[in-house]
Amino acid sequence: MNVEVLWWEGCPSTEKARAAVEEALSDLGLDGTPVRMREIRTDGAARDAGFVGSPTILIDGVDLVPAAGEEQIGLSCRVYQQRDGRVSPIPDPDDLREALRGAAEREEVNR
Amino acid sequence: MSLTIGQVAPDFSLLDTAGRKWSVASYDGAPATVVVFTCNHCPYALAWHDRIVDVAREYAARGVRVLAVNSNDADRYPRDSLDAMKDRVAKEDWPMPYLHDATQEVARAYGATVTPDVFVLDAEDRLRYRGAPDADYDNPGERAEWLREALDSVLDGSILERPETKPVGCSIKWKA
Numbered sequence: 001m002n003v004e005v006l007w008w009e010g011c012p013s014t015e016k017a018r019a020a021v022e023e024a025l026s027d028l029g030l031d032g033t034p035v036r037m038r039e040i041r042t043d044g045a046a047r048d049a050g051f052v053g054s055p056t057i058l059i060d061g062v063d064l065v066p067a068a069g070e071e072q073i074g075l076s077c078r079v080y081q082q083r084d085g086r087v088s089p090i091p092d093p094d095d096l097r098e099a100l101r102g103a104a105e106r107e108e109v110n111r
Numbered sequence: 112m113s114l115t116i117g118q119v120a121p122d123f124s125l126l127d128t129a130g131r132k133w134s135v136a137s138y139d140g141a142p143a144t145v146v147v148f149t150c151n152h153c154p155y156a157l158a159w160h161d162r163i164v165d166v167a168r169e170y171a172a173r174g175v176r177v178l179a180v181n182s183n184d185a186d187r188y189p190r191d192s193l194d195a196m197k198d199r200v201a202k203e204d205w206p207m208p209y210l211h212d213a214t215q216e217v218a219r220a221y222g223a224t225v226t227p228d229v230f231v232l233d234a235e236d237r238l239r240y241r242g243a244p245d246a247d248y249d250n251p252g253e254r255a256e257w258l259r260e261a262l263d264s265v266l267d268g269s270i271l272e273r274p275e276t277k278p279v280g281c282s283i284k285w286k287a
Contacts, residue, residue: 010282013154043187076188077281079154088249089154 001060001103004036008046008054011077013089017055024096030104046074053078055090059103064091113222113241116274120146120236121220125180127208128197133178135236143170143239143265145177145258146230148223151199152183152190153281156226158248162255163227166244167206170262177207182218183226183284191284218283225280231261239265242276 003021007014018035025033040051049056052071056078057064065080082092114120122136135144147163149156167177183191193211200209212218221230231240240261245253257276264271 010284012279070190072188072190074187076284077153077155079152079157086249086251087154087157089158 001030001033001100001107002036002058003033003100004038004058004061006038006040006049006051006054006056006058008040008051008075008077010075011054011089013055013077017057017090020090020093020096021057021100024093024100027097028101028104030100040075043074051075057091057096059099060106064096064099113224114220114230114238116238116241118238120230120232120238121217122236123212123217123220125210125212125217127210128193128200129208131208133208133210135178135232140234141174141176142234143175143262144232144236145175145262146221146232147177147179147244148182148218148221148226148228148230148283149179150181150183150188150191150226150281150284151195152188153226155248155280159227159244159255162244162251162253163229163258164204164206166255166258166262171206173262173266175262175266178210179205179207180210180212180217180223182212182215182223184215184286185213186286188284215283215286223278223283225278225282227280228278228283229258231258231265233265239271240274241278243279246276248279 005017021035040046052067052073053076080088080091082088122134124134181191185192196209229244233239244255244258247253
């Protein structure tokens with residue numbers, strides 16, 4: 001499984017996002033899965049990556065939370081919604097676990 | 112350069128989403144003024160927004176005024192344009208004016224760095240608190256406690272134990 005966190009230095013949520021991903025992997029018994037951190041530094045790099053905000057978490061190249069229509073590509077902090085409705089700079093831990101579990105199951109099937 | 116504790120805050124003249132002009136000095140007689148740099152698209156600003164709104168409502172009865180200022184570069188971040196600000200105020204119930212700092216001069220004069228960045232001024236417009244609304248954007252139970260402590264201190268004339276905290280949020284989007 002490929003797990004990648006795209007981040008921009010203008011947001012203070014990067015370490016918390018990385019920790020949330022690692023914790024979710026650990027919860028699922030997938031501790032050995034590497035988490036690749038990729039910094040997005042410029043508007044051009046944001047365009048190339050389709051980056052709609054920091055952090056963006058890609059699991060096997062797929063955005064954990066598909067970008068909503070109003071989200072614009074560029075260097076900004078991403079707005080996530082927790083399952084209880086609160087706004088947050090990082091995804092809901094349950095969404096994270098669910099996406100990682102799904103990717104792990106697909107990987108198992110394809111073996 | 113940031114405004115330092117005890118320093119008189121620079122006055123400004125900004126328009127709100129209804130086209131009304133606001134300034135710090137226009138609050139002659141107000142015992143305290145809160146200037147909070149915020150915006151439409153930052154998750155930290157959004158997460159803390161309701162708590163700041165609650166403070167604005169609750170402290171209005173004691174004469175406290177809250178001014179929300181958006182200084183982000185709207186050319187690169189259209190979600191922070193004046194039109195987007197107007198849309199947001201129209202959809203929500205704001206107890207405070209939402210001011211547009213199109214030139215970013217006010218953010219620079221205050222030394223604001225992120226959204227939200229809170230500045231509490233006393234009756235003489237001296238800075239008494241600068242920082243985050245409270246310790247945790249993710250915990251509504253914090254109730255903007257640091258901001259409340261600062262306002263209570265200004266209103267009661269007591270010493271504020273924590274005049275500065277680290278503002279936490281999205282960097283202000285400066286014009287190139």
